[in-house]
Amino acid sequence: MENVNKSLQLFKEYLQIEKNYSEYTVVHYEQSIEHFFIFMKQQQLLHFSDVTYTDVRLYLTELYKKQYARRTVAKKISTLRSFFQYLLKEKIVAENPFTLVSLPKREQKLPHFLYEEELEKLFEVSDVTTDLGQRDQALLELLYATGIRVSECCKLSLQDIDFSLGTIFVHGKGNKQRYVPFGSYAGHALNIYISNGRKQLLEKTSIHTNQLFLNYRGGPLTTRGVRLILNNLIKKTSSTIHISPHVLRHTFATHLLNEGADMRSVQELLGHENLSSTQIYTHVTKDHLRNIYMSSHPRA
Known part of the structure; x- marks a missing residue:
């Protein structure tokens, strides 16, 4: 598995230098890939080119058997898809078997925020x-x-x-x-x-x-x-x-939207690439508006 570990090291350098990913994100990628390495050893897959779509499906089944949350499974598969895409670009593999697997739908968890x-x-x-x-x-x-x-x-x-x-x-x-x-x-x-x-x-x-x-x-x-x-x-x-830094980030976005800020402006302030990442906060603000309505409207 020496070449396997070398490829992981090169991928980490690619994430740090070319993608400019944070240390936290790179560690998360590394942990997910190393988890797959354990599976490869168990299945006696010595090279990345040995991994097929069937192996990926088996790995997915193993994750569900161990009762991983859908969000965790989605993250692992997404990470491995990116990793194998890198291997494909470097001509280490001839195909990316993870592109054939659809990601499980994530549970829509509302962001936790703090009241004033x-x-x-x-x-x-x-x-x-x-x-x-x-x-x-x-x-x-x-x-x-x-x-x-x-x-x-x-x-x-x-x-x-x-x-x-x-x-x-x-x-x-x-x-x-x-x-x-x-x-x-x-x-x-x-x-x-x-x-x-x-x-x-x-x-x-x-x-x-x-x-x-x-x-x-x-x-x-x-x-x-x-x-x-x-x-x-x-x-x-x-x-x-x-409390966490991300809770404060959620609080920032929720309070802005509650006070009438438009979605596009909040998206820009948060640095979200896609508006869909910002739209989750509308669920929180809708609850807020409903509570105001129920407590304020004479015929609610």
């Missing part, structure tokens, strides 16, 4: 007299103000912030770039953090970095670090709600 009173509790938690408190407040305000992905947030540098226009320059998925505005609350929190807290954090290391958000040692903050910060903020509120 839940957000207010979060915004009151950080001790903004400390360097880490100022960082956490700026991070929280910016994630909610812009709806950017956690990977995009961790790529932000000082040069990406334009205080005069109130915008950030976002390096998005697939090397796509966009400008996203932020409001006065985020601007105020960022100003305090950059002027004070960030400088104090930089003093803890000899390494210079222009990255906006830093960890407690003064180094660049990672996506995992952002998730830990949000979890700690929630613990301080003694709330049972679940």
